[in-house]
Amino acid sequence: MEKKAVKAPYTQLRESAKKNEKTKRSPAAVQIRLGLMSIGIFVAMAVYFFPNFISRLGDNKAIDQGSCQKYALMIDAGSTGSRIHVYRFHQCTHLEPVKLEEEELFAQTIPGLSAYADDPQQAAESLDVLLKGAVELVPKHLQHKTPIAVKATAGLRLLGQSKGDDILKSVRRHLETQYPFPIVGGEDGVAIMDGRDEGVFAWITVNFLLGNFDPSTIHRPTAAVLDLGGGSTQIVFEPDRLEDGTFPPLPDNDFKYVLKHEGRDYLLYQHSYLGYGLMEARKRMHQQVLQQTLADEDNLSHACLPRGLNWEYTKGNDPVKFMGQGSFADCLGVADSMLNKEKMCDYSPCSFDGIYQPPIADTFKQGPIYIFSYFHDRTIPLGLPVSFKLPELAQLTESVCSGAYLENVTDIALKDELLDRPEWCLDLSFIYRLLSFGYEIPDNRELTVAKKIDGVETGWCLGAAIAILGDNSLKDIV
Incomplete structure (x- = not known):
């Protein structure tokens, strides 16, 4: 019984093959066979040249995911x-x-x-x-x-x-x-x-990566963002809503930005300070020193350069030699003067350079503050924690300006970097005073330095990419 059970299917197939032998040789059968062979060749070529073709053809989910x-x-x-x-x-x-x-x-x-x-x-x-x-x-x-x-x-x-x-x-x-x-x-x-868009796109990027646009986080405070580029710096934050849930009053001017995103409305304060990026700030602080020092001195004292350093600064075609003093307190004074805090303010209150800004201490009490770009590049390599408060940054800046930090550096690459770039004290002093004196961030507020969030670069680029992805013209492209 067991042998018959095994042989039966084979025997049936053999007999069936014999019965169909003549049918296979008929002209109609030959055409059908050639057609099937052509289809087989086509499918084989499709699999070879388009490996995902068959899986997408037979799997509606794959087609949906691909689209x-x-x-x-x-x-x-x-x-x-x-x-x-x-x-x-x-x-x-x-x-x-x-x-x-x-x-x-x-x-x-x-x-x-x-x-x-x-x-x-x-x-x-x-x-x-x-x-x-x-x-x-x-x-x-x-x-x-x-x-x-x-x-x-x-x-x-x-x-x-x-x-x-x-x-x-x-x-x-x-x-x-x-x-x-x-x-x-x-x-x-x-x-x-536009500087307005630069800051707002950065705000979208950070809050998108933090998950603050998820419907389940509707009551969670959004993050403020501060960006420091080479030529400009931006600040964007959503002032706290009033107790009844309504938007706080903001003047109807360029600082007010009404954003519609993911089906929700946001009222943002934003401003981009052209000329206050790190590279431009360096130039302005060097010029500030020149203006404060007698022009007929052979070696001009510079509070923000390492003590004892003779450093040549090119102003136009006329090089100027500075003598470094390494004075933390005096360098902060240079930064404060450059921030132009005393400039007349058309809309009060102001941050610096005559620019209106709602006070962070009063109008942004709960949300986190994220800083990036040169804020990151000038602090993290020196060991400042990813999350810190301004007194910690002040302590680091003073140590760098006095030379004490350099004396304790054991990392050869970092030491070479500090010696090769004499403007570390200047950069840190500007950053510290921009945050504390310019933007008036309280000493007890925590700041988070973020070059990346979940492996994605912070800054305005992701927010801008999300915006162009929604461009209506793309819907017409097949």
């Missing part, structure tokens, strides 16, 4: 260099919240576009090293509907309108003729970014 995957490219054309961010998102329809899957690429090149003031085409080509990486990364079938934008910041603003416009026109032409990615946003797709 939900989106990319966005953002180029940050900053004052000291250009950087590209390639983000991969998940969003099946424009009605649902966008979810970040991964920042797939972050790359940078030095110098920035403003270094090519007299050669706009070379400025455009300087971005090729970044764009080629994006072409290799973004799947080819998505490239024609992956939006790109180039946002220039303070560097081009300081260059002047004519030269800045020439560079941006060259960049746009280069992108349109050499790369497959659509530029969205009209004229704003390749442009000098």
Whole structure:
């Protein structure tokens, strides 16, 4: 019985094959057979050249997931260099919240576009090293509907309108003729970014990464963001709502920013201080020292440089030699003077340089404060904790200015860095007074330094990428 059970299927198949032998040899059967062979060859080629074809064909979920995957490219054309961010998102329809899957690429090149003031085409080509990486990364079938934008910041603003416009026109032409990615946003797709948008996009980035736009966190305070670039600094925060849940009163001027995001309304205070980024602050503080010192001295005393250092500073074509004093208290005085705290204030109260700002101590009592960019680069390498209070920063600054910090450094690379760049005391003094004296952040408030949150760069780029991903023009691209 067991042998019959095994042989029966085989015997039936053999007999069936014999009965159909003649049928196979008929002309109609031959045509059918050739057709089936053609289909088999086509499927084999599809599997070879398009490995996901069969799985997507037989799996509706895979098709849905594939259509939900989106990319966005953002180029940050900053004052000291250009950087590209390639983000991969998940969003099946424009009605649902966008979810970040991964920042797939972050790359940078030095110098920035403003270094090519007299050669706009070379400025455009300087971005090729970044764009080629994006072409290799973004799947080819998505490239024609992956939006790109180039946002220039303070560097081009300081260059002047004519030269800045020439560079941006060259960049746009280069992108349109050499790369497959659509530029969205009209004229704003390749442009000098408004300082208002720079700060607000950074605010969106941080709060997006912290999960503060999730419906379940509707009553959680949003985070304030402070960004310190090379040419400018920005501050954005959502003042505390009144007891009845309504927005606090803010003057109807450029400092007020009404944002609609993820179906909710936010009333933000924001301002971008052009000329108060770290690189510009250095220049202003050196000029402040020159103005405070007698011009006929052979060696001009400089409170913010290491004690005993003879350092040449080039002012135009006339180099000036400074003699470092390493004085913490006097360097803070230089920073305070440069912040122009006494300037007339059109709208009261003011922070610095005559700019209106609701006091953080009174109007932003609960939310966290996040700082990044040069705030990070000038503090974390020296061992300042990721979360700190201003007295800790003051202590670190005093130690660096006096030289005591350098004496205790055992890391050779860090020691070389401190010796090679004599402006560490100046930088830290400016940062400390910008936060404490300029923005008037109380000593008891905790600040968090964040270069990345969950592996994603902070700053305005992610917020701007989310914005261009929602551009209406992308809906028409098949």
